[in-house]
Amino acid sequence: MTWLPNVDPGTFEQVMALRPDLAGAHAAFVDAFTDVLDQPVRDACRIRVAQVLGRPDLAADVAGPDRVAAVARWSESDAVSDDERVVLDLTESFVVDPHAVTAAQRAAVRDRFGEAGLVAVVEWLAILDGIVRFQTVLGIPAGAAGDGGS
């Protein structure tokens, strides 16, 4: 169901269009990470954040079933790169309990991406976490979402 009955069918973009000034600024913020993090890493984060927050429909919006399944089994899957693996390890802790993120998890991401890269990864996760929670609270279904609108 939707909590916004006047927004039909309630896609992410349609809901954000209720506040066009914020929609543009939000999209620009999301776009800032396009050149900072590689798309496979960004997409892996999108898939895993959606999975951990109980939105498999949003994960399925990002990639095909093989890729989605590989990310779900990231710790053992050969289809997940080493870059993705260290990020996904941090991703799970970030979403479940940010206080549970360990120094080793931070160091693993920093060692592969640098300090600025670690900041970018954490910011990207914050964006995705917020978007998925936003879509869940407002009952917004998957589909018709941009790169950040997972």
Added chain:
Amino acid sequence: MADDAISQSPLALQPEALMRFLHLYGLLWSHGEVDHPAKEMARLRNARITDCGY
């Protein structure tokens, strides 16, 4: 000021993202349907729950 604290935080390592975030954050605080006290109450409650010093 919150913006100063954010600007001097590790977020500054991604200056383009920081600039765009501050623009979005400023819009959230300066415009909209929700009054300022309600936004501040939500901000404080969020910070308390997440144990955030900001």
